[in-house]
Amino acid sequence: MNALRKTLFRVSQSLTRQHKQLAIWLLDVSLAPASFLLACMFTYNSPWPSEQLSRLGIVFAMLAVFGGFASVALGLMRIKLKSYQTFGTAGLFPYAALVGAGAFFFTTLPGLHFPVVGTLAFTMILFLASIGARVLLLQIYLAALRYNKVPVRVLIYGAGTTGLRLASALKAHETIRVVAFLDDDPHLHSQRMAGLRILSPDRIEDIVRNHEISRVILAIPSVSAPRQMRIGRQLQSLGLEVQVVPSFEQLAGTGTMADVLQSVPAGHFLNRDRLDVSLPDGSETYQGRSVMVSGAGGSVGSELCRQLVACAPRRLVLFEISEIALYTIERELRAMPCTRLTEMVPVLGSVTDARSVRQAILEHEVEVVLHAAAYKHVPLVEGNPISGLTNNVFGTRTLADACVEAGVKRFLLVSTDKAVRPTNVMGASKRMAELVIQDMAHRHTGTQFSIVRFGNVLGSSGSVIPLFREQIARGGPVTLTHEDVTRYFMTLSEAARLVLLAGSFSDASSIDRANVFVLDMGRPVRIRDLAQQLIEAAGYTLRDRNNPGGDIEIKVIGLRPGEKLHEELLIGDGLLKTPHPRILRASEEDTGGCEIAVVLQHLGRIAATGDAEAARRLALDVALGVPDVLPLAAIAVRSS
Structure with missing residues (x-):
């Protein structure tokens, strides 16, 4: 048998397209007289009606010639054999x-009479013989092509119309063997479709083991994408390759989940009116000046740069530690038409590098600094406290010192609501950065220092909306740290506009104090409600106890280390008005300059030893205002 298959394989590989078409044509030429012979046997009820055959002999020849012409006229030889397993029979009926x-017509000629019922039988026999001969040729051809090829044994998940069509199409595949269907409908189990059994997915492990299955094809386009993804992950956990037959919408390019999600603007979930359109931009503060943005390639920093170029600064210094982030934002800004009047200066450096910072400020005559560079991801900073404190605290101190030395007019620190009574290292590091700026404002009145406190910025890297969108795109679950957790939210545009506007405010009565500006962001948003809105905005339903058949579930995983249930924007109770009614100025007490200097010395020594736990405790104690921490830090500094 193997020798025969090997011979067939060699013959099939040597045949050209013309040779194959000629073979099909010769088949049609021979099938017409052969079918007429069978019709004669049927009509005359004899295995060999010799008398009638001799009388009708000329008809055999005429049918062979006519059959050849009909095959050419209908183009039957150009129809691929594989198509006859699905829809190719339509060409054979004509x-x-x-x-x-x-x-x-031939049998109406004199001496060639043949019963009409025999002609009808001939037509039917010819039709069936044409189909059968082609299917047989196809099986022989496929057997030749499969020589020395390892078959891929496949299950089709879904015994509907799509699954049936897929099974029919795969019958003619060279290497794929469809073993059975899987379907969730118990009424279909143990039935057959297209010659294949329909089995329950509950038996998948036994089926895979007994039939050596290596691949499952999901043919359930009517099932929601999240459910398909869950099924796919379960199958992949068994070591199976999973493929998906797309729906018509996906084939047309209109049914991708990511597109549905991206079409919903982040501001849709604020539960309040957006403020960026009503906030002035404070452009007069930046117009014609040299402005530096630290962290220019980050989410907030890049949006600051985009809005700054509209203010027509003389020079915009992009200070960024990430090469790819700096390259990306510089390229984007240079493509904007409004940057023609602004000199764009990309500077690759870290805010903890005093030489690099000082050189950038002096060389480019910087007049305004917007400090947005920071490590902000709570779990990452919690796991790397010394790196987070070094960058967020000492980086701020280094940059502020350089600004004072160079005579920079304005310095604005971008802070966070996590700095208010922090429970994590990131929040503590930002609170200490605020204390550093407040200390600098006390001691140096030549530079006007300000602080802007944000809530969570929608759409920024690491924020919940990109995370939830990614989880929804994977089919869920959407992970939630606590059922009742809430957060204040603002858009990137609002955040950047708040920074620019706060940087334009001046208050002669508080020149020796760093003003803390906050945006009136309304009521905090419940994160569970936000997750449910995102699921529904994507066109899916929430899966919970009340709706077990829903698409995507919300899974509570517990608060992360250092995470708070509710964030706050103010340390004290006092709020003062600003020139804009939706921007408020906080009246907060700060520590003395001598005390914060002592704390920084102590923290620096702890960081040098690599004692992460001691650094964490000190940062949190200082940020929370623990009464004895400053005297103890002073004692530690004097004794070291």
Whole structure:
């Protein structure tokens, strides 16, 4: 058998397209007289009606010639054999009918009489013989092509119309063997479709083991994408390759989940009116000046740069530690038409590098600094406290010192609501950065220092909306740290506008104090409600106890280390008005300059030893205002 298959394989590989078409044509030429012979046997009820055959001998020849012409006219030799397993039979019916009409005409000639019922039988036999001969040729051809090829044994998940069509199409595949269907409908189990059994997915492990299955194809386009993804992950956990037959919408390019999600603007979830359109931009503060943005490639920093170029500064210094982030924002800004009047200066450096910072400020005559560079991801900073404190605290101190030395007019620190009574290292580091700026404002009145406190910025890297969108795109679950957790939210545009506007405010009565500006962001947003809105905005339903058949569930995983249930924007109770009614100025007490200097010395020594736990405790104690921490830090400094 193997020798025969090897021979067939070699013959099939040597045949050209013309040779294959000629073979099909010769098949049609021979099938017409052969079918007429069978019709004669049926009509005359004899295995060999010799008398009638000798009388009708000329009809055999005429049918062979006419069958050849009909095959050419209908282009049957150009139809691939593989198509006859699905929809190719339509071309054979006209062929059989045309040759049958020819037979009827020939048998009306003198001496060639043949019963009409025999002509009908001939037409039917010719049609069936044409189909059968082609299917047989196809099986022989496929057997030749499969020589020395390892078959891929496949299950089709979904015994509907899509699954049936897929199974029919795969029958002619060279290497794929469809073993059975899987379907969730118990009424279909143990039935057959297209010659294949329909089995329950509950038996998948036994089926895979007994039939050596290596791949499952999901043919359930009517099922929601999240559910398909859950099924796919369960199958992949068994070591199976999973493929998906797309729906018509996906094939047309209109059904991707990511597009649905991205079409919903982040501001839709604020539960309040957006403020960026009503906030002035404070452009007069930046117009014609040299402005530096630290962290220019980050989420907030890059949006600051985009809005700054509209203020027409003389020079915009992009200070960024990430090469790819700096390259990306510089390229984007240079493509904007409004940057023609602004000199764009990309500077690759870290805010903890005093030489690099000082050189950038002096060389480019910086007049305004917007400090947005920071490590902000709570779990990452919690796991790397010394790196977070070094960057967020000492980086701020280094940059502020350089600004004072160079005579920079304005310095604005971008802070966070996590700095208010922090429970994590990131929040503590930002609170200490605020204390550093407040200390600098006390001691140096030549530079006007300000602080802007944000809530969570929608759409920024690491924020919940990109995370939830990614989880929804994977089919869920959407992970929530606590059912009742809430956060204040603002858009990137609002955040950047708040920074620019706060940087333009001046208060002669508080020149020795760093003003803390906050945006009136309304009521905090419940994160569970936000997750549910995102699920529904994507066109899916929430899966919970009340709706077990829903698409995507919300899974509570517990608060992360250092995470708070509710964030705050103010340390004290006092709020003062600003020139804009939706921007408020906080009246907060700060520590003395001598005390914060002592704390920084102590923290620096702890960081040098690599004692992460001691650094964490000190930062949190200082940020929370623990009474004895400053005297203890002073004692530690004097004794070291």
